[in-house]
Amino acid sequence: MRFIVHSDINHCYAQIEEMMHPDLKAVPMAVGGHEELRHGIILAKNDLAKASGVKTAMSLREARQVCPDLLIILPHYDDYIYYTTKVKDIYRQYTDAVESFGLDEAWIDLTHSQALFGDPVMIAQTIQKRVYEECGINVSMGVSYNKIFAKMGSDLHKKRGFDVIMPDNYQKIIWPLPIEDLFYVGVRTAPKLRARGIGTVGDLATMPKGIIKSFLGKMGEYLWYFANGYDESEVQPLYEGMKSVGNGITTCKDMNGLNDLKIVLTILCESVATRLKQAGLKGAVVRIGLRGSNLRYFSRQRKLERATNVSYEILDMAMTLVKENIRDGIFRSVNVTVSSLKKDDGVEQLSLFDDLEKHDCHKQLDQTIDAIRERFGYHAIGKAIVLEDQELADFNPLEENVIHPVGYLK
Structure with missing residues (x-):
């Protein structure tokens, strides 16, 4: 059986700003557009800002309405690239099969790492601990037998969350989730599913595949396979050999x-x-x-x-x-x-x-x-x-x- 990890740096930009400037942890803070000109959106926020109702992709004006004391930090992309690269360098010490998905996320295939490092779940826990101790950054992790469930697992619990989703428990963990939590179900697809009584991932998984395909086309077929865990796609280090x-x-x-x-x-x-x-x-x-x-x-x-x-x-x-x-x-x-x-x-x-x-x-x-x-x-x-x-x-x-x-x- 495969062992694939999805690792996510929670609130990536905001967390890196807090790591570089610890005093920012004491105030509601978000990374966004130009504060004086009041334009742009919230790209990331810390826990205090989140508790006040600040959400990613809010306009700065909306964010200040729900959190008047919000401190806006301009993004420092070079710093974000530097530190996320350091994090992924730790991943690559355990396997060369690391596939980036944006700056803050990556899939890690530990299937063949067992011979050198032992139990894959323990390897993932070690990686999570090392990232925090060596980089000062929290990552949430999902461990599964496919990429889709690993990604969904890392989304379940933020701030050093760790969830293991395997063939014997995925129906209990994944199927009760709202349909919007399924990878690739967006704001246009979800209403089409809910209009047909499909409100959870399990509803989709147990619906005949042909019915889903009849109104969502080929993408509906993909989603049905995702919901049932039929994903054998490989973790690919995209920067290597990619032409x-x-x-x-x-x-x-x-x-x-x-x-x-x-x-x-x-x-x-x-x-x-x-x-x-x-x-x-x-x-x-x-x-x-x-x-x-x-x-x-x-x-x-x-x-x-x-x-x-x-x-x-x-x-x-x-x-x-x-x-x-x-x-x-x-x-x-x-x-x-x-x-x-x-x-x-x-x-x-x-x-x-x-x-x-x-x-x-x-x-x-x-x-x-x-x-x-x-x-x-x-x-x-x-x-x-x-x-x-x-x-x-x-x-x-x-x-x-x-x-x-x-x-x-x-």
Whole structure:
């Protein structure tokens, strides 16, 4: 049997700020936008702020209404990358099978670590203890026989929570959970399930698979397998051997001209940028591919001056390649890929000609959008350009890409 751990640095940004500045533990504090200008959202909060009603993705104004004494700290991303890398370096002392999922989360496969280190549950407890003693950071952990249940286990109890979910107890632990707690059930999917009387993970798991698929399509089939623990996907160290990150789509209708292409490319580039950040990567080469209504395929690529995982910079190069090579036309499908990957170590190598303020602005915008989508679902926020043709823009490449495929697909 496999032994997979999901480890989560609780309230990551806020916890790292408290670790660096212990006096912040004594006041309600959150990491968010610019305090004086009152814009932006809450990215993370400490326990005192949470107790006062502050929630992730709240606007600063809303947060101050529920907690007038709230202290807002501007994010220090370089520090967060540095310390989360130290934490993951501890994980890698026990196995090379460590898969990052954003800065604060990772799957760890301890199946083959038993020969050297003994009982996998004891190994996970040792790792949790070492992270706190050596880095001053609390992590919650879920131990299971698949990635989905391990992830859900780490969410059960925060602040050094530790839950073991195995074939003999998953129905008791997982099935009573509200359907919203199932991995990949977002704010748009949950109401569709609840409208059909599916309020818990167990309700979904015991419903005939064909019924779920009839109204949720292929994603419904994935969710049914997730709820029943039928997930054999491997823990993969994404930064090793990974050649590129990309997304593409054959649109529901033809893209007529450059503006339609930009609408779709905006969504694809956001997805690629998010997936790069989840893997802790940057890329230096942007490639686009287009297929016209005549089914002829066209592709171009170009190297950036520096590696990036900022969606605007990927989109800017993608549109540059489009504009330089085509003037107009009708297109059926499009894809964008970022390659020449490197680990995101938090170091920004900017030239004298770079617009640092613009770069930081778009970097923080990406972080804000990702935080809102993580809490409220993918369609909770989007760039204004997608409103120009909502039919063309009605797709979600992050979920439809299915980053963690279930084993039955093999």
